[in-house]
Amino acid sequence: MQYIQTVLPSLLAGALVTLKVFCLTIIGALPIGILVGLGLKSEFKLVRWILNGYVWLMRGTPLLLQLIFVFYGLPLINITFDRLDAALFAFILNYAAYFAEIFRGGFQAIPMGQYEAAKVLRLNPWQTQRKVILPQVIKNVIPPIGNEVINLIKDSSLVYVIGIGDLLRAGNIDAARDVTLVPYILVGIIYLILTAVTTLGLRRLEKYYNYYR
Amino acid sequence: MIELKNIKKSFNGRMILNDINLTINDGDILAIVGPSGAGKTTLLRALAGLGDIDSGEILLDGQQFDPRNSDLKNNVIGVVFQDYNLFPNLTVWENVTLAPKMVLKMTKQELETRIKPILTHLQLAGKDDLYPFELSGGMKQRVAIARALAMQPRVLAYDEPTSALDPSMRTEVANLLLELKKDGVTQIVVTHDIELANSIADKVFTVNALS
């Protein structure tokens, strides 16, 4: 018990970094995902082609590789990021691609009739998206987006490899120093708490959107 | 008065509408009938600006206009879709006021004084806060009518207004349309139901299937 109290502060500090990566990734990746998702069904072939290529690349290669590429690879051609920026750059681009694929499906699920009704009411495309289409898309994509969000909590531990002091690294340092596996167990528990709380939040969001069908 | 002149339309080289000429007088009910696949919906969509035509003119009071152009001066035709296409995420009130608010820039005051009476008239008073999924088919249709009327179109067009409803609702629909006619609303009704067409329309136009 005493031991837990001595390592907890460093673990919580690590958890804070994990949360920071998590939140900033979501904040960055969601809007990009929506835009790319819209672009994936653009009428311009070149736009679709480029965006499909981007999604294919991001989903077809490991996030770990992307992370290492940005932090260790790009400096070789004189593009340097500090650690956190590199992590966010890789995570946001990667998750935006997954989100985009989900949003593409979400947009496709909206019947043409919704667009046509908006058109004969003379709503412009922006008003149509904002008031009619997007709210319905968001309701539809909450469950699949939620899955990715939960994955992100766990994926965020990958920042370990570029030396960011996240929760996992904090635990690893404590365990190595004190030669005990207690920190690893605590790290596991903290991840469980984070995913549980997020799952709960997502449930409430889903429930909130049940006000219509 | 709305006139269609020499309207032609084909899909993939197959002629659907060949030289349609048609006049709709103000305050009239025009029924468009014809066999399935004849092109009734195609004609209605062209008029509503949802599909283009290959050639021909559409005139409002003798002036040509382009239903596809989103400029407000082309705000001529209101549409009640076959399955209404209400916005499921919005309440009755929001469905009906969205476009008047965002497009016609009506103030809250104007919405109250101009839209409320439409809802009351269509027996939708007190239903403001319901969502489409909570409404019966007939109510959904009346919300769709209110939503179209709220944009103050010159003509209200329906595609198969009875097809999504229980057959017992047929007379109710007929009465509703006649009621609106009394208020001076010009209406175009696409329907399979020749009997309905004959009972309410001032003029019945038949679209023939082309081979």
Ligand SMILES: Nc1ncnc2c1ncn2[C@@H]1O[C@H](COP(=O)(O)OP(=O)(O)OP(=O)(O)O)[C@@H](O)[C@H]1O
């Ligand atoms: N976008 C389209 N592309 C190709 N063909 C189309 C398209 N829209 C309609 N058609 C064809 O045009 C013809 C007329 O269709 P339309 O829906 O106008 O008929 P309708 O008279 O409304 O029939 P119904 O009574 O069954 O509703 C049909 O053969 C249909 O398959």
Ligand SMILES: [Mg+2]
């Ligand atoms: Mg039809």
